[in-house]
Amino acid sequence: MGKPITVxxxxxxxxxxxxxxxxxxxxxxxxxxxQAVSLYDDITATPNDGGITLSMSGLGEHLPVDDTNLAVRAAAALAREAGVDLTETGVDLHIHKRIPVAGGMxxxxxxxxxxxxxxDALWGTKLPNDxxxxxxxxxxxxxxxxxxxxTAVGYGxxxxxxxxxxxxxxTYLVATMLEGLSTPAVFKEFDSGQSGPVPPPEVAPTFLRALAQGDTQLVAYFGRNDLMSPALELHRGARHVMEFFCQHSLTVMISGSGPTLIAQVESVERGEGLAERLRNWPHVADAFVVTGPVTGVEFVPDRYAPSRTRDRALDSHPNRTRDQRPDDEFGDDAFAGDSELDASPFDTSPFDTSASGNSASSSSSSDVDDAILRHPSHRSRTVRPLLRVIRNDDEIPPDDAAPTPDADATALDAPPDGAGTSPHAATPSDDVPPRTPNDPRTDT
Ligand SMILES: C[C@](O)(CO)[C@H](O)COP(=O)(O)OP(=O)(O)OC[C@H]1O[C@@H](n2ccc(N)nc2=O)[C@H](O)[C@@H]1O
Ligand SMILES: Nc1ncnc2c1ncn2[C@@H]1O[C@H](COP(=O)(O)OP(=O)(O)OP(=O)(O)O)[C@@H](O)[C@H]1O
Known part of the structure; x- marks a missing residue:
């Protein structure tokens, strides 16, 4: 039977x-x-001789492990699609979860x-990307x-x-909440707040331009989340936690359908300082710093594969930071062994530990463990990059069709109601969620 595979x-x-x-x-x-961010779940697939089993640790400890779990459904769907006979070939899945449950991430x-x-790798199904x-x-x-x-735009x-x-x-400061939110419930709340026909959605060209230019402040300024008001309606705790962000003049948004709150911060150091204070706020489950963009699903070579002991140590570290550190913190050696990851897993196994002479394996295992979990995204090697991507209709507006950021910034120069002079400032009030540039209510 083959070896376990961790992604x-x-x-x-x-x-x-x-x-x-x-x-x-x-x-x-x-x-x-x-945008994908540096907060990861580790999924280990171990071959068995029939059926799909799942165990979970970390934040997933209390989730169902039956066929209502999305991971079990994914394995079953792949087996069906690829004609894998689950009575003869199966998988034991283990997930170590760090991404909050029902948090919008x-x-x-x-x-x-x-x-x-x-x-796909374990069973050798080699399903095409499409x-x-x-x-x-x-x-x-x-x-x-x-x-x-x-970073990608999604339609449909x-x-x-x-x-x-x-x-x-x-670089984002992230606050996760003790209570989650149901995605369908947030969409339903959005619907109930509409008084007339809802226009077709589009991404503002100014926002795309700011992203392309790497103007992180303008990206925050033009950011928008139509699910923010409905999510905050449903989550009093998140409304209170927003006060913290506003007190620190941060432009706060929810992630997806919430209730996780995120705000860009200018440095990891500032974010970590704020996260430490935020962890003591009522309703907050955890606060930490992440960075983006990072690549999608990646294989983790055997020698870096998670161990329960390491996971526990990392998760309970008081300054646990799921971030990108400056390159020189680890030195190039930490990734010197990654060249094997450039190969397709179907040609050469990236999990072959026989390459023991590399400098990564000569580092102490805890140093390397730390490094792989914090490694800068631009160094990560996606073994099987999903280069062919589907999209049906609209093209992103060409640069010359977009208003210049300056023109739009001028139009928006006046701070939103209740906000300070900085586009990043908003004034908190007691129970009413503060208005931010991202809050659709500021448009009215
Ligand atoms: C809010 C987002 O996180 C933004 O990225 C996603 O749209 C939600 O994606 P997701 O959690 O993968 O959601 P799904 O499992 O596809 O859908 C869960 C439920 O959310 C609602 N839903 C989801 C996506 C969408 N575009 N419209 C919807 O109305 C539907 O009620 C759906 O039954
Ligand atoms: N592997 C899984 N991890 C987390 N939740 C799962 C999983 N499988 C099923 N669920 C169920 O899915 C629901 C939504 O959880 P999830 O953590 O995916 O929410 P979310 O992060 O808000 O999703 P999204 O951002 O995609 O809307 C939960 O109620 C949970 O019980």
Whole structure:
């Protein structure tokens, strides 16, 4: 029987999320910009001689492990699609979860995407990318993006993806909540807040331009999430936590359908300082710093594969930071062994530990473990990049069709109601969620 395969799958944030009308199938048309961030679930697939089993650790300890779990559904869907006979060939899945459950960061979707890639490699199904992406879309609207990673615009349900030109690295302070939110409930709340026909959703050209230019402040300024008001209506705790962000003049958004709150910060150091204080706020489950963009699902070589002991140590570290550190913190040696990852897993196993002479394996295992979990995204090697991406209709507006950021910034120069002079400032009040430039209510 073959060796276990471990992949890691990133969570996402939505930097822009415009919601359109409800479709005949009950879903909403979206125009959204996803970014994958350095917060990962690890998925290990071990071959067995029949059936699919699942165990979970970390934040997933209390989730069901039956066929309602998205990871189990993903493995079963792949087996069906690829004609794998589950009575003879199966998989034991283990997921170590760090992405919050029902937090709007695509936790379940990341597990489904990771399971597809791990089982595809384990069973040697070699499903073409377009079929993998179609399977992913059937499992959930966010699953295709979790496969792809990076920064991408999503239309349709969010599954019609095009990678975006996005310069720069984004550093986010993230606050996860003790209570989650149900995605369908948030969409329903959005519907109930509409008094007339909802226009077709689109991403503002100024926003795309800011992304392409790597102007992180303008990206925050033009960011939008139509699910923010409905999510905050449903989550009093998140409304209170927003006060913290506003007190620190941060432009706060929810991630996806919430209630996780995110804000760009200018440095990892500032973010970590704020996160430490935020952890003591009521309703907050955890606070930490992540960076983006990172790549989609990646294979983790054997020697870096998670161990329960390491996971526990990392998760309980008081300054746990899921971030990108400056390169020199690890030195190039930490990734010197990664060249083997450039090969397709179907040609040469990336999990072959026989390459013991590399400098990574000569480092102490804890140094390397630390390094792989914090490694800068631009160094990551996606073994099986999903280069062929589907998208049906609209093209991104050409540069010359877009107003210049300056022109738009002038139009928006006046701070929104209740906000300070900085576009990043908003004034908190007691129970009413503060208005921010991202809050659709500021448009009215
Ligand atoms: C809010 C986002 O996270 C933004 O990226 C996604 O749209 C949600 O993606 P997801 O969690 O993968 O959601 P799915 O599992 O596909 O759908 C869950 C439910 O959310 C609602 N839903 C989801 C996506 C969408 N475009 N319109 C919807 O109305 C539907 O009620 C659906 O039954
Ligand atoms: N592997 C999984 N991880 C997390 N949740 C799962 C998983 N499988 C099924 N679920 C169920 O899916 C629901 C949504 O959880 P999830 O963590 O995916 O939400 P989310 O991050 O808000 O999703 P999204 O951002 O894609 O809308 C939960 O109620 C949970 O019970």
């Amino acid at each position: 890691r799958a990133p969570g996402k944030v939505n930097l822009y999320l415009a919601v359109g009308p409800t479709r005949a199938d009950g879903f909403h048309d979206l125009a959204t910009v996803f 695509a936790g379940g979707s990341a597990d489904a995407a990771g399971t597809l890639i791990a089982c 079929r993998l992406l179609a399977l992913a879309a059937d499992l959930g609207s966010d699953v295709p993006f979790c496969l792809l990673g990076g 349900r969010g599954e019609n993806l095009t990678p975006l030109l996005a310069r720069g690295t984004y």
